Amino acid sequence: xxxxxxxxxxxxxxxxxxxxxxISIGVSLGLVVVLTTIVAEIYRPxxxxxxxxxxxxxxxxxxxQPLPTHYGAKIAQLPHVAxxxxxxxxxxxxxxxxxxxxxxxxxxxxxxxFRVFREWKPDKPEYLGALKREQTxxxxxxxxxxxxxxxxxxxxxxxxxxxxxxLELTIRGTFSGPDDTWLIFQNKYLDEALGFxxxxxxxxxxxxxxxxxxxxxxxxxxxFRNSDAETKSETExxxxxxxxxxxxxIQLLIKGIVSVVVFAILLVAASTMAMxxxxxxxxxxxxxxxxxxxxxxxRMIVAEGILVSIGGGIIGVIGVWLLLPHPKWFVSxxxxxxxxxxxxxxxxxxxxxxxxxRAADTRYSLFTxxxxxxxxxxxxxxxxxGVLTTVTMLAALPPLDWFAFSNGFIQRDLHVPTETLxxxxxxxxxxxxxxxxxxxxxxxxIRVVEGLRTxx
Amino acid sequence: xAIPIRYNLRHLFRRWRxxxxxxxxxxxxxxxxxxxxSLAQGLSEAFVASGDPRNVLVMRSGSTSxxxxxxxxxxxxxxxxxxxxxxxxxxxPLVSVEVINLxxxxxxxxxxSNVMIRGVGQQAFAMRPQVQIVEGDPFRPGLRELVxxxxxxxxxxxxxxxxTVKLVKSEWTIVGRFDAxxxxxxxxxxxDTEELSREFDRDFYSTxxxxxxDAVAREALIGRIEEDQQLASLxxxxxxxxxxxxxxxxxxxxxxxxxxxxxxxxxxxxxxxNTMYAAVAGRGREIATLRVLGYSRRSILISFVxxxxxxxxxxxxxxxxxxxxxxxxxxxxxxxxxxxxxxxQFRVTxxxxxxxxxxxxxMGVIGGFLPALQASRRAIVEGLRET
Numbered sequence: 028x029x030x031x032x033x034x035x036x037x038x039x040x041x042x043x044x045x046x047x048x049x050i051s052i053g054v055s056l057g058l059v060v061v062l063t064t065i066v067a068e069i070y071r072p073x074x075x076x077x078x079x080x081x082x083x084x085x086x087x088x089x090x091x092q093p094l095p096t097h098y099g100a101k102i103a104q105l106p107h108v109a110x111x112x113x114x115x116x117x118x119x120x121x122x123x124x125x126x127x128x129x130x131x132x133x134x135x136x137x138x139x140x141f142r143v144f145r146e147w148k149p150d151k152p153e154y155l156g157a158l159k160r161e162q163t164x165x166x167x168x169x170x171x172x173x174x175x176x177x178x179x180x181x182x183x184x185x186x187x188x189x190x191x192x193x194l195e196l197t198i199r200g201t202f203s204g205p206d207d208t209w210l211i212f213q214n215k216y217l218d219e220a221l222g223f224x225x226x227x228x229x230x231x232x233x234x235x236x237x238x239x240x241x242x243x244x245x246x247x248x249x250x251f252r253n254s255d256a257e258t259k260s261e262t263e264x265x266x267x268x269x270x271x272x273x274x275x276x277i278q279l280l281i282k283g284i285v286s287v288v289v290f291a292i293l294l295v296a297a298s299t300m301a302m303x304x305x306x307x308x309x310x311x312x313x314x315x316x317x318x319x320x321x322x323x324x325x326r327m328i329v330a331e332g333i334l335v336s337i338g339g340g341i342i343g344v345i346g347v348w349l350l351l352p353h354p355k356w357f358v359s360x361x362x363x364x365x366x367x368x369x370x371x372x373x374x375x376x377x378x379x380x381x382x383x384x385r386a387a388d389t390r391y392s393l394f395t396x397x398x399x400x401x402x403x404x405x406x407x408x409x410x411x412x413g414v415l416t417t418v419t420m421l422a423a424l425p426p427l428d429w430f431a432f433s434n435g436f437i438q439r440d441l442h443v444p445t446e447t448l449x450x451x452x453x454x455x456x457x458x459x460x461x462x463x464x465x466x467x468x469x470x471x472x473i474r475v476v477e478g479l480r481t482x483x
Numbered sequence: 484x485a486i487p488i489r490y491n492l493r494h495l496f497r498r499w500r501x502x503x504x505x506x507x508x509x510x511x512x513x514x515x516x517x518x519x520x521s522l523a524q525g526l527s528e529a530f531v532a533s534g535d536p537r538n539v540l541v542m543r544s545g546s547t548s549x550x551x552x553x554x555x556x557x558x559x560x561x562x563x564x565x566x567x568x569x570x571x572x573x574x575x576p577l578v579s580v581e582v583i584n585l586x587x588x589x590x591x592x593x594x595x596s597n598v599m600i601r602g603v604g605q606q607a608f609a610m611r612p613q614v615q616i617v618e619g620d621p622f623r624p625g626l627r628e629l630v631x632x633x634x635x636x637x638x639x640x641x642x643x644x645x646x647t648v649k650l651v652k653s654e655w656t657i658v659g660r661f662d663a664x665x666x667x668x669x670x671x672x673x674x675d676t677e678e679l680s681r682e683f684d685r686d687f688y689s690t691x692x693x694x695x696x697d698a699v700a701r702e703a704l705i706g707r708i709e710e711d712q713q714l715a716s717l718x719x720x721x722x723x724x725x726x727x728x729x730x731x732x733x734x735x736x737x738x739x740x741x742x743x744x745x746x747x748x749x750x751x752x753x754x755x756x757n758t759m760y761a762a763v764a765g766r767g768r769e770i771a772t773l774r775v776l777g778y779s780r781r782s783i784l785i786s787f788v789x790x791x792x793x794x795x796x797x798x799x800x801x802x803x804x805x806x807x808x809x810x811x812x813x814x815x816x817x818x819x820x821x822x823x824x825x826x827x828q829f830r831v832t833x834x835x836x837x838x839x840x841x842x843x844x845x846m847g848v849i850g851g852f853l854p855a856l857q858a859s860r861r862a863i864v865e866g867l868r869e870t
Contacts, residue, residue: 092651
């Protein structure tokens, strides 16, 4: 038998323990992958918008203060400005305030919107014409059509919350871009509905190139300094990051949780390796008598630790990678596991707390019969019910997407980025190595005589 | 007949390294559970401490928060003279007409956030007794003076007493600092309603706060506001109900905490299972001896489940200890209903620690059951034959 063969044999010497450890590592590692994927998704818009030379101008005091309408023309006259458009965040509620009915609604200037948001396009050229012509027209992202089952020509109502007016909009077309969940309508409609002089929430300015952006930020803010409405300009990326920052220190929170989870994995793996080495003390002594070097034994055990960890990593990382784009599987598995846990709890409490049938008692009632059955097959019943739940949920549930599942928090389907897969692989190796290095070191230093003595 | 718990304790001590590794893994799960929920707890407490059931808050009926409420001057005039409002010692009605604005301002810890600038009437302090000036003086009406909440003073740049801050057009002096007993007001800046309306070019007020003597007077006042034709666009509610509604901001935190805890628990349960299987495997002879002594299969089962629970409870204690240092740590998030920052503290309450112990015990039961079942099913003869 070769040394790698021996290592493999040792991994599966106690298959139940190896399996439990692998699942334990796998589930936790899967959690790490899910968390880092969600953080990547939260920061995605700010990352992607970094490549476009666009900046956002708002009132210095806060987004709650509007800017005058004549600022747009003044900004457009500055050198290296390729386009300016005004955008008002309408907010409001579609149907109700439940998060799944939340999406971005903007009052825009149809004449200049697509010139500044140049990576966005109306799906057909005539849609833009309709938006310009008809005061109550709106364009929506194709994802919204799918989500709410709308079709072109439908009328929708948006209740105002920031603004004290309700909107009656007609869907006249779709438009696509980095985010397919926006709704845009005419600025003019909002101004007339409000009945007071038009104001602008934000100006979005397209510069000729990325190099012009810093100078432009400076010249816009300088132009309006000491006026009644001073401005604050920033890159689109900084503007989006500021919203994430407002949530609080998410990165710190998630990084903290991820490190705690990794530490927990390390503990689980280390305790398994310690057990594995302890029960093998005499065997290692024999290996030494056969002439195995300390270094060889050390390497063998570290290799074993890494293999167990890789097994867990494969379960966790690949599992999440496969499951994450399919929330329905995710939910069904979670349902199955919950049923398994709940029925085991019931079985355990029933089995331990109910009075025991005495051996002398030969009367068999339905109750004692049931008790006996549960006693004998309880774990399998739980497992069976868990599997049954998962299968039923898979069959019965309507198609789910992450948007509905997360209450509107995640706007599109999740996919695990390559960096996250690499991170998972890295953690797997580190856990495998550090969990086994101490037991391996101890094993390599077992003294032959003492080791053999424990053979008894 | 039950096997004494001392037997289990001794075993846990004898294998203290394994016990420690496994219970620490369980402890980490408990710590994450308690800390995440303490975050949600602290946020909820900040909101609940803000509202007073004796205060009636009047807002525009479609608005979701004070920030986007609008009340016209005519409506305010009607509201001010409604009967049934409490009066102070000098006979003046306890009413505060308020205007809410946002100021985007750098945080001392980096980044920027929105702080709520609340314009209040002179009675506001009497109506919110938790708000006490602790440094400097209250602002004087008609002047560009502000008082700042203790947390806002710490968390935002340039908000100390004596400093000036530019709102829209002009510089305002911070003349005092107030403490609001850890409520959401601690994250706010207050000034005079009329002066702030001018500064922010506001034609409308935001909210009107009215004090009533008791529940009967409250219902009567709410009824009067709802019936009045001129006030048809407004919706009255108790201030407490408004702030309780804001606690739903803590919902996602709670969900995240539960989700993390349950997923991490799966890993910890399997680890406990490993430990308990090892414990059972190493004790074949002992178990058989116990059976020979007359202990039933079920006593063995219960004994091992108890041992697993004890192991998990050690973890629960470790988790509680690990989470304690977070108690009182200040943090903040943006309430996206008002679009303003609310500062709060992690609140590790006894109830949360107890919840952590319960959670640990459940992990112990589930992790210990299968090994315990195996132990109880062993044939006596086989066990005695073991080395």
